[in-house]
Amino acid sequence: MKKILLFAFCLSLFSCSSELDLHPRTGVTPETITPNDLKALENGMYNNVQNDPKRESWIMFDIIGGNVQGSSTTSKDVINNTLNPLNSIIVSSWKGYYSALYQVNNVLAIAEALPLDEDTRRIRGTAHYFRAYIYYSLVTRWGDVPLLTKNTLEKPSRAPKALVWEQVEKDLATAHEFLTTAKSYYYVSQDAVIALQARVMLSxxxxxxxxxxxxxxxxxxxxxxxxxxxxxxxxxxxxxxxxxxxxxxxxxxxxxxxxxxxxxxxxxxxxxxxxxxxxxxxxxxxxxxxxxxxxxxxxxxxxxxxxxxxxxxxxxxxxxxxxxxxxxxxxxxxxxxxxxxxxxxxxxxxxxxxxxxxxxxxxxxxxxxxxxxxxxxxxxxxxxxxxxxxxxxLLDYQHLLPIPGGELQLNEKLTPNPGY
CATH class of the missing domain: 1.25.40.390 (Serine Threonine Protein Phosphatase 5, Tetratricopeptide repeat)
Structure with missing residues (x-):
């Protein structure tokens, strides 16, 4: 029942799309997981963080940063067309980051309930890195955003961006403590944490x-x-x-x-x-x-x-x-x-x-x-x-992305960014 309620919460609050159904290994309750499930849990988390925000999220700052144009539109047209509360890229990015966050929080809840060994340290460190990366992506796009370190049934309001940055730094410090080297650069390492910490401090x-x-x-x-x-x-x-x-x-x-x-x-x-x-x-x-x-x-x-x-x-x-x-x-x-x-x-x-x-x-x-x-x-x-x-x-209000219109309708505690 707990799993069903959490899934229903994510679906209704953030309009999460069907990605949550694709990898149920990351959407189960902590008490049903054993150490034998950790590898699937870890793989699922990588998958969700990579894919849930959708492909355009990875190049969003190029799309609205003057680096691209359409076949018949200028770069300025692309910026103005994208910075719209109903734009599908804006909507899917918001949904995707919170979908991935739901999974990362679930992984942390599961891993924290297991004995601390080499595998759980790696998974917890990776999860803290991913949560920091997700919130870095959210705060640099939307400023004040809902800050969720545990999955909940409550409708959240937007937390001040200073608190979001504080959480990003905290998660990266924890990730640094848990992680060491990785078997290849396709896995999160302590060096990856340091690189993201440098970016966060610069930001x-x-x-x-x-x-x-x-x-x-x-x-x-x-x-x-x-x-x-x-x-x-x-x-x-x-x-x-x-x-x-x-x-x-x-x-x-x-x-x-x-x-x-x-x-x-x-x-x-x-x-x-x-x-x-x-x-x-x-x-x-x-x-x-x-x-x-x-x-x-x-x-x-x-x-x-x-x-x-x-x-x-x-x-x-x-x-x-x-x-x-x-x-x-x-x-x-x-x-x-x-x-x-x-x-x-x-x-x-x-x-x-x-x-x-x-x-x-x-x-x-x-x-x-x-x-x-x-x-x-x-x-x-x-x-x-x-x-x-x-x-x-850019106009003053375009220094932040618009909160998706559908999210404002689903959650009365959310407020739009000024100008949109």
């Missing part, structure tokens, strides 16, 4: 903390800047810290089909083309260009996810280039310049020598936009640095 403008965490991974020696061919063609590389493997058997996460047309060998639906600005920004002398863009059927396509309709490209969460650019933005100017130029020279570009932190920020934002095209960074980079009006022409 809150906690510059010294962000710099220290970034430097911890840069100087550790386990990672090095690598070629785009290796990173985005599923070759062994020294760059990736954590990624979802995104296998055909487990995934509905076909990001790739959004970017290719039928002229590509693996075909696609060509929903998004690279914006004219991005095509100009990443020049022909930039080693990233051939992997960032390709011409198929006479049309420019984003070329980082080559599987097309198969949709089997890894979904990269953290790689060492991000830590270099976090350090560049938050360290003292001398060290920051070294870190920025390390990325630039690795990508075939000449060194730069900023004379102020303001100039450094301008250069870092440009480098991040080139480096992380179609990896989900651009929009929030401009929002968090208060440059979204300058670079994207």
């Amino acid at each position: 809150q403008n906690k510059r010294s903390e962000a710099a220290a965490l970034a430097e911890q991974l840069i100087t550790k020696g386990n990672y090095a800047l690598d070629s785009f061919e290796k990173i985005f063609r599923k070759e062994a590389n020294t760059e990736i810290i954590f990624a979802f493997e995104n296998l055909t058997a487990e995934s509905s996460n076909t990001i790739s089909t959004l970017f290719y047309n039928y002229g590509h060998p693996n075909k696609g639906s060509y929903v998004y083309a690279p914006s004219k600005e991005m095509l100009e920004l990443i020049g022909t002398n930039d080693k990233r260009r051939a992997i960032s863009f390709g011409v198929f059927g006479g049309q420019d396509c984003i070329n980082k996810y080559p599987s097309g309709q198969a949709g089997t490209d890894p979904v990269i969460i953290s790689r060492i280039a991000e830590l270099y650019l976090i350090s560049a933005e938050t360290s003292a100017l001398d060290l920051g310049t070294q870190r920025l130029n390390a990325v630039r020279t690795a990508r075939g570009l000449p060194e730069v020598h900023p004379s102020s932190q303001a100039e450094m920020l301008t250069l870092v934002l440009e480098e991040r936009r080139k480096e992380f095209l179609a990896e989900g960074f651009s929009y929030y980079d401009y929002v968090r640095t208060n440059t979204a009006k300058q670079y994207l022409g």
Whole structure:
């Protein structure tokens, strides 16, 4: 009965879609689980976090960050069309994050009831990392959001974003305590936790903390800047810290089909083309260009996810280039310049020598936009640095995403973001 009530709660409160039915191993009550079930429990959690928010969620900040355009619309049209309370991408992302959160909270409740050993420590650490990642995704999109660390039948209101950030930091600290190394970068490790901690600190403008965490991974020696061919063609590389493997058997996460047309060998639906600005920004002398863009059927396509309709490209969460650019933005100017130029020279570009932190920020934002095209960074980079009006022409209210209209109807305690 408890399981039925929790499922009904999730369905009615957050309009959770049928993903909750697909992996019942993560939707059972804690008292029915034994240590023999842990592997299935763990696999199901990875699956839910990867797939429930839907493929567009991973590139949301490119869609509304000026990096893409439609076949007959500009990047600004795409931004305005997407930032709508009834837009399907907005709706499915909200539903998907809370669907995944439901499963992660359930895994934590189950694992906490079992003896603490190597397996339960890994699973608890992974669950805390995933909950932190989910709430990072929620707070950077919607600001104040319902904060649920346990599944409940109560209708929640929106918690202040300061409390959400506090919970993200708390979950990451716990994840760091439980996790160690991982058997491959397709599994959450302590290094993945540190990488996300650095991003979280940067997002809150906690510059010294962000710099220290970034430097911890840069100087550790386990990672090095690598070629785009290796990173985005599923070759062994020294760059990736954590990624979802995104296998055909487990995934509905076909990001790739959004970017290719039928002229590509693996075909696609060509929903998004690279914006004219991005095509100009990443020049022909930039080693990233051939992997960032390709011409198929006479049309420019984003070329980082080559599987097309198969949709089997890894979904990269953290790689060492991000830590270099976090350090560049938050360290003292001398060290920051070294870190920025390390990325630039690795990508075939000449060194730069900023004379102020303001100039450094301008250069870092440009480098991040080139480096992380179609990896989900651009929009929030401009929002968090208060440059979204300058670079994207956003209106004040567009610095947050709209709460989906259906959620406002289902839960009277939710309030809309101003302006929508």
